[in-house]
Amino acid sequence: MVDLAPSGVTLGPLDDIVGYLLRRAQIAVFEDFGRRFEALDLTPAQFSTLVVIAETPGLRQSDVAAALGVQPPNFVALINEMERRGLVERLRSGEDRRAYALRLSKAGAALLGRARDAQAEQEQAIRTLIGEPERRRLMQTLRRLSGI
Amino acid sequence: MVDLAPSGVTLGPLDDIVGYLLRRAQIAVFEDFGRRFEALDLTPAQFSTLVVIAETPGLRQSDVAAALGVQPPNFVALINEMERRGLVERLRSGEDRRAYALRLSKAGAALLGRARDAQAEQEQAIRTLIGEPERRRLMQTLRRLSGI
């Protein structure tokens, strides 16, 4: 006969561990992203791909994949889908005919415009929650933490 | 004939998006965790499970799973593996014979001790990187961000 503990669970020490809190916050923010981007039908990976291509049109697939930390084989399916939807164009390079130069289509640029708006709204929600000075401070700290 | 852009990729606006920086920092911190916990053979999910059970011995599986945000079916395999390794004990409850009361074994408590040391070292590395006041401020902000 063993007794069960009453179900009032406490996370205890977990609530003072940066990695744990980082994970929980990341999940919450990504779920919020999912709700905001549902109508646009864009995942975080697709959104960041559009942003990088818009920033530097003509990049090779491998450069974009490396910048985003995606393995080249996994990036193929991601670009296939966005090309199928008419958001991204693959253009064979004249200099190196193995490589594609990636560009946004008109539709891709238009969708990215709407996506940036949705993204700005999320950033505004974060500002409302923690304040702008704290948001800037958080971003600075997160950049440093990436170098652990 | 299409020109490729020179491969100097810039992430552009992504570097000012909290969600993106959160994800990058979380990946970096979890990779660091992976290196530190390699010898202990513990994943973040296993470590947090040990912590919660140690904090409140006798909890049911479903309570621990809910506290950690793991679906009950996925939690079964996690507990199976830790029971197989002799770290966790499943004890049939007398009050409710459907439920298990979870406890750490001696070996589980010992391994958790070593894991807490490894975890404290990671926390110290973070202190070295960003300073203790900033670490406390970060944790507070992350807790608030989880409520987005």
Next chain:
DNA sequence: TATTGTTATACTCTATAACTATA
């Protein structure tokens, strides 16, 4: 020989439906 993009594949995480044994 090396590199770009690709295919095939496998492994981890996560989510849902449906079962069993108890309540």
Next chain:
DNA sequence: TATAGTTATAGAGTATAACAATA
């Protein structure tokens, strides 16, 4: 009829090996 734990399964995300075309 409902709940605790379980099984089966399917979908993402991520990783590596090996190939064709081109350099």
